[in-house]
Amino acid sequence: MRYITWSAAALVVPSLLAGVGNAQAEESWRTKVKVQRNGFYPLDVVDNLLEETMPKIESYMDKKIAAGKNNNCTLENAGVRREWGDMTDEQRLDFIKATLCLMNKPSRAPKDQFPGVQNRYDDFVAYHMTHMGVLHDTVGLFPGHKYFVLAYEMALRNECGYKGYHPYMNYDRYTHEPEKSALFNGNATSMGGNGAPDPRYRGVNSATGKLIPKGEGGGCVTTGPFKDMVVSLGPGVPMMNDIPKNPLANATGPNPRCLRRDLNINSALGATANISYNLIAQSKDINTFYNTLLTPPRNNKDPYPWGVHEAGHFIAGGDPGGDPLCSPGDPVFYFHHAMLDRLWWIWQMQDPENRINAVVNLGARPTPTPTPTPEESGHAGHGGGADGGAAAGRMIDLKWLAPDVIPVLEAHDGLGGHGGMFCHVYV
Ligand SMILES: *[C@@H]1O[C@H](CO)[C@@H](O)[C@H](O)[C@H]1NC(C)=O
Ligand SMILES: *[C@@H]1O[C@H](CO)[C@@H](O)[C@H](O)[C@H]1NC(C)=O
Ligand SMILES: *[C@@H]1O[C@H](CO)[C@@H](O)[C@H](O)[C@H]1NC(C)=O
Numbered sequence: 235m236r237y238i239t240w241s242a243a244a245l246v247v248p249s250l251l252a253g254v255g256n257a258q259a260e261e262s263w264r265t266k267v268k269v270q271r272n273g274f275y276p277l278d279v280v281d282n283l284l285e286e287t288m289p290k291i292e293s294y295m296d297k298k299i300a301a302g303k304n305n306n307c308t309l310e311n312a313g314v315r316r317e318w319g320d321m322t323d324e325q326r327l328d329f330i331k332a333t334l335c336l337m338n339k340p341s342r343a344p345k346d347q348f349p350g351v352q353n354r355y356d357d358f359v360a361y362h363m364t365h366m367g368v369l370h371d372t373v374g375l376f377p378g379h380k381y382f383v384l385a386y387e388m389a390l391r392n393e394c395g396y397k398g399y400h401p402y403m404n405y406d407r408y409t410h411e412p413e414k415s416a417l418f419n420g421n422a423t424s425m426g427g428n429g430a431p432d433p434r435y436r437g438v439n440s441a442t443g444k445l446i447p448k449g450e451g452g453g454c455v456t457t458g459p460f461k462d463m464v465v466s467l468g469p470g471v472p473m474m475n476d477i478p479k480n481p482l483a484n485a486t487g488p489n490p491r492c493l494r495r496d497l498n499i500n501s502a503l504g505a506t507a508n509i510s511y512n513l514i515a516q517s518k519d520i521n522t523f524y525n526t527l528l529t530p531p532r533n534n535k536d537p538y539p540w541g542v543h544e545a546g547h548f549i550a551g552g553d554p555g556g557d558p559l560c561s562p563g564d565p566v567f568y569f570h571h572a573m574l575d576r577l578w579w580i581w582q583m584q585d586p587e588n589r590i591n592a593v594v595n596l597g598a599r600p601t602p603t604p605t606p607t608p609e610e611s612g613h614a615g616h617g618g619g620a621d622g623g624a625a626a627g628r629m630i631d632l633k634w635l636a637p638d639v640i641p642v643l644e645a646h647d648g649l650g651g652h653g654g655m656f657c658h659v660y661v
């Protein structure tokens with residue numbers, strides 16, 4: 235009798251009920267990663283794909299830990315990045331407080347080069363507007379932004395006492411009445427409301443050459459925690475309303491103005507869960523993933539042909555959100571890039587051994603290929619080593635944002651990269 239302990243019983247029972255045992259094994263990641271859900275939003279196809287992928291991620295981590303290559307990163311201690319709508323009011327308030335705190339901390343960017351920088355928050359805008367190569371070329375887009383978002387999250391945590399991890403925005407949740415969402419409803423636990431209607435605002439030009447038709451806003455944000463925010467740098471490109479030009483030709487001078495926004499479902503509809511799911515499921519190699527994300531196959535019947543990257547950016551277009559150079563000047567920028575990072579991570583984790591180090595390498599191909607040919611799909615498995623050459627020797631130096639200058643491939647590994655500095659999961 236006394237030998238039948240609880241743990242012994244737990245060991246025995248699943249083996250008696252084989253089916254149940256498997257189900258329990260597959261769900262064991264839930265004991266490691268704390269899931270919080272908002273019942274208002276049913277899981278979408280991408281959420282479901284991620285849930286199905288978690289057991290695979292768990293066994294990948296088990297192997298990595300066994301090989302001593304996890305740099306102390308485990309699913310138990312990984313930072314958990316959540317959808318804003320899944321966070322509690324208290325978590326949201328903590329995040330908002332830290333964001334406002336960054337906007338009141340002294341800047342570190344060189345004042346002579348960036349006279350318009352007002353505070354620590356603006357340091358990130360200053361970097362983004364002057365390091366487009368590091369952040370936006372084929373090699374840099376994914377790892378560059380992964381590190382950029384991490385550096386921002388580290389500033390919130392280390393410089394402003396934020397306890398959580400950076401939230402993301404699941405684009406699909408903003409395809410319908412975004413102005414009523416927890417993210418944009420303008421109440422005290424939102425990231426601010428829509429901009430006031432501005433007839434001078436016409437929409438955003440997308441890389442497809444088409445105008446993304448405007449939503450209801452375009453003017454100043456007048457509700458929520460950022461209604462008094464002062465935008466200073468930029469605009470870096472001419473904006474579609476009469477925003478005063480920056481006093482300096484390179485747009486780094488002071489140009490104080492309000493935060494303008496246009497919540498735009500026309501944009502969001504280019505990044506529905508189905509579109510994001512197809513992006514992940516149908517991209518057999520990283521080049522296809524990159525091309526589809528940025529410039530999807532042209533289809534004249536598609537009313538929302540903007541790739542997921544642009545669609546995500548312009549859900550909250552306006553100024554500076556719709557400005558390719560100064561977009562981090564709207565705090566929602568980081569929610570968007572966290573979501574992109576999530577999609578990249580889900581793509582990587584379908585085949586971690588081959589995909590984590592896959593580097594975009596368009597080689598001699600001058601234009602993105604619209605659809606993968608069977609031959610290209612066959613290259614999927616070669617993602618890692620073969621393409622890694624494109625990143626050889628490449629470093630990411632975020633200058634005044636973060637001290638560590640890191641090899642680009644270390645920012646490919648979200649679960650242990652750079653000695654464990656990258657250690658996050660998305661739920
Ligand atoms: C892992 O953590 C232990 C204990 O905190 C520490 O001694 C060790 O240096 C860490 N290893 C790595 C690779 O960070
Ligand atoms: C922008 O232009 C000003 C004036 O010419 C210059 O002093 C400053 O260094 C420039 N900033 C950058 C980042 O190039
Ligand atoms: C703001 O709106 C969200 C979403 O409807 C809700 O969860 C939250 O409680 C509201 N907070 C306040 C302070 O009104």
Ligand SMILES: *[C@@H]1O[C@H](CO)[C@@H](O)[C@H](O)[C@H]1NC(C)=O
Binds near residue numbers: 506508
């Ligand atoms: C998403 O795709 C599924 C399967 O093809 C389809 O049944 C569903 O209607 C699509 N949903 C939307 C919102 O388009």
Ligand SMILES: [Cu+2]
Binds near residue numbers: 543547
């Ligand atoms: Cu971007």
